[in-house]
Amino acid sequence: MWSNPDVFTTVLQVVYGIIHDLSVATYIGGAIAMEYVLGPAQGSIPPAQAQVMGQKTADRFLWLVWGSLGLIVVTGILRLDKLGHISLTSWPILGSDMSLGHDYGRTIWAMLFLWCVLVVNGLIMTFYLRPRLSGKLKAGTTTAGVQASMQSKMEAAKWVGRITKADIVIAVVIALFGASLRFNGIL
Numbered sequence: 001m002w003s004n005p006d007v008f009t010t011v012l013q014v015v016y017g018i019i020h021d022l023s024v025a026t027y028i029g030g031a032i033a034m035e036y037v038l039g040p041a042q043g044s045i046p047p048a049q050a051q052v053m054g055q056k057t058a059d060r061f062l063w064l065v066w067g068s069l070g071l072i073v074v075t076g077i078l079r080l081d082k083l084g085h086i087s088l089t090s091w092p093i094l095g096s097d098m099s100l101g102h103d104y105g106r107t108i109w110a111m112l113f114l115w116c117v118l119v120v121n122g123l124i125m126t127f128y129l130r131p132r133l134s135g136k137l138k139a140g141t142t143t144a145g146v147q148a149s150m151q152s153k154m155e156a157a158k159w160v161g162r163i164t165k166a167d168i169v170i171a172v173v174i175a176l177f178g179a180s181l182r183f184n185g186i187l
Contacts, residue, residue: 009082012078012082013079013082013083016075016078016079016082017075017079019071019075020071020072020075020076020079023067023068023069023071023072023075024068024072024171024174024175024178026064026068027064027065027068027069027072027118027171028168028171028172028175030061030064030065030068031065031164031167031168031171032168034057034058034061034164035161035164035165035168038053038054038057039161041053042054051133054133055133055134058130058133062126065122066122066126069115069118069119069122072115073112073115076111080098080108086098102184102185103184103185103186103187104181104184104185105185106185106187107177107180107181107185107186107187108181108185110177110187111174111177111178114170114173114174114177115174117170118167118170118171118174121163121166121167121170122167124163125160125163125164129156129159129160129163130160132152132153132156133153133156133157133160137149
């Protein structure tokens, strides 16, 4: 059975597709759960507990986000290779279907650009906003220092919410673009 290259290619294509689709679902579903389930739940408990809960869930969720984003791009490229749209073993990797002169190519490039936006947003949240949310006060901090720290954390939390909402929209658009590839793209 495995000696037939067409069967092997088909099986790989199915495996890549399943991993790819599960990664997209994990990213979108996780972002929706964090924003619309966890966020409101945090508002119903004392602030100190909400901060601890937010920190612990964000730590775990980051692994899912970065793993999903990595799997999405890797399996996406592997799927394009197995479909014959690109060749990872020869240059140039851009076949005629991948040029900007074709709907398929424009759709793929738009998806890649939007994926890059998700990565940049993830970097901002991981390395800029999260540290602002988790900073601890030192002993002897003045009332003004406490107020400034709380204001900074509240502003960072607002930006996390805004970026998460934008990421949900962007990820859904990417998923819709991906679905349109079945019909040779939409752009």
